[in-house]
Amino acid sequence: MKRVTLTEIFLHPITQKYLKRSGVAHAIATAYHAYRLALQYGVDVDLATKAALLHDIGHYEWYSNGKWDYEKYKQNDIHAIKGAARAHKLLIRLGEHPHHAKEIALAILLHTDSYLPEGELKRKPLQMVVKLADEADEEPGGKHHYRQIDDKLALKKIQKLDEMVEKQMMMQKLDKIV
Template identity: 75%
Template sequence: MRTVTLTDVFAHPIAQKYLKRSGLAHAITAAYHAYHLALRHGVNVDLATKAALLHDIGHYTWYKNGRWDYEQYRQNDIHAIKGAERAHKLLIRLGEHPQNAKEIALAILLHTDSYLPEGEWKRTPLQAIVKWADEADEEPGGRHHYRTISDDLAWKKIRQLDELVSRQHGKERLGDIV
């Protein structure tokens, strides 16, 4: 049983604040990519969509002279660290199972290589899916963070994705019982 839905997460003021700061359209698109990737790779769609939705909530806005400074961001950003912490705290507050909250936070922590030392990192399947979902929606110069979506359309897309996740989650649970 899902104790915390995507709608629950999306409705929370903390999620609203940081999703809008980091790019709401990108977060929702990444969540849809994560759903399809999770289905394809046999990963828990509930965890994948939550992690992808929240993957950039740690972003800080890097500006120089009133303009977005992509290079400053690329050199100094640690948004995945801050985002993992924010997501974990938010999910625990909402009543997410602590192990699920930890898995989601770790997937957010490892969704990007931008702050990690050089070398290959072995990711879990969930962590890989969140990374791929983010990459599937990237645009040069970080422009994906600045695409817009209306609040009404954002809510509609979240509710639709939540319904897909609920149906799939029910199938997964049924498979565990049989």
């Protein structure tokens, strides 16, 4: 089975539609944080960067009187649930290994606990990496969703991250052989 790249995922119309809604710059920054954290915690960089890139594709726009309503969003949001389902469907459609698509979807589902009842949630390492990566790029009042990035620069950053992931995966394969 071939590896579905971040570039393929990023360029897909579904991804473009929902990342533009939730913030392309935030998604890319979160994917880079996930790469770094995955190395730090011994988590699969391919799965971590994909989950981080797609973590907010379930966002719904909460507006009141034509303006973003952050409080309404915080009270009513279930973007992690919607995003997990969208990401899973997209990844399967692109040819991602079904087990990997499920792991990525679960990491997206659990990247936030804003919609969950109070209490501690025990996350697997991949899920924790995506949560920490998202938190590393957050700004007060949801401002991280509104940072802008040029389309060409965004694609270059995704392609560079793809190269980094590919190189890391090759190094891990070599380590297993040696």
